[in-house]
Amino acid sequence: MAEAALPESAAEASRPREDRGHSQSVRAQLALRELLLSGEIAPGSRLSELAIVERIGVSRTPVRAALTMLAEEGLVEPIPSGGFAARAFSEQDVRDSIELRGTLEGLAARLAAERGIGALAAQTLRDLLARLDEVVAGPLGAPDVFERYIALNAEWHRQVTGLAGSRVVERQIERVMALPFASPSAFVMAQAQTEEARRILTLAQDQHHAVVEAILQREGARAEALMREHSRLAGRNLANAARSRQAMAQVPGGALIRLRPA
Template identity: 40%
Template sequence: MTLRQQIASGELPGGTRLAEIPTAQALGVSRMPVRMALRILEQEGLLVRAGARGYTVRSVTLDDIVAAVEVRGVLEGLAALRAAERGLDQVADTALRQCLADGDALFAKGHLIEGDIAAYEDMNIRFHEVLLAAGGSQAIREALMRNDHLPFASVKALAADKNDLEREFRRLNYAHMQHHAVYDALAKGQGARAEALMREHANATLAYTDLLSGLSS
């Protein structure tokens, strides 16, 4: 859902007013799907009613975001623990290796261009989705889906400073090196290590709270 992604990424910050007709016009769709989407997002807690016909994006604090990132670390850590203990099947192993190769190619040139941010985000999402599937727990998936409703909590909502690509190279390259370490632990069946590494991988985001606080309310 486009609106959910815009809220999660901070493109629509807390306090933004959303009305059915202008939102439908901006998205180039009819009013009915927008009306349904707004109601769903209200039920999920992302929007609050603002009069009879409008909504506002719910404001969240930096503390809310930090807590949500920490929760993601716990849940993804548990998925990594289960994946390591279960053992990677050939499909998961191949998919994770491909993610590592794609990331290696991205960082091999020693710098990033603006388009690389989207390429990294795509690879990162694939890595996390494969790991989550390898964990084999619907309960973890559902818990993550609920947690992901908060802005910036989802792995699909990468906050990046495109005006400082040198910094982003260092940050994302470090995150990718963590991907390598996680895969190594998974491949060796080291559950406790995989869990700890995934928690650290999520929590590393918190070293860049300036990116988050600049977009939250």
């Protein structure tokens, strides 16, 4: 193709910034995921490799690689006769994914508590809590407040899953979170508009504190139970968001969710 013949630097410069430095496969994966999550590719529809090639401008080989990766992630499913189709999710699937995340994060929290964490990790957690406190207590009307919360929240969850000290567990949690609506912050933006926002953030943040306390005091069972319950907050938010199409549009991957399927 034409682009491949360009000198490397020119080709790089002409690409979207986020794609720089990535291999074609990664590029294809990112682009395809974007197309899927935004709903531009309708859930259920077949994904023709050639069509994707034209759309994202890399050859079939990396597209194919991207498709198998996305199939592993679960965003795409293999068709028996060959090829892949964009996957649709039921509300129950979302609910189960959240429960799954809660269970695995609960495991991670319990392991962290049982095995103990170092002083440095403890301080990192406390710092994160303090910064989250600021955001939650501050004015919610300020710009980017929720984006800031999401970033800090994601970091907190990453920390806790990392503290288990188990590659195996960490990997598995990453897998679950590959489904974007299963992520800890999936429903934050959907709630941001509601008047309940502050209440929910307050509850979540209190749970954050409690989990850290439990981990520091080596209370494994408590850490686990709290972490599970924490995930159920997302479940509640899902129930609320499901009532409004507008709210669902704020949820990452919301376009893939078929509400009240037959």
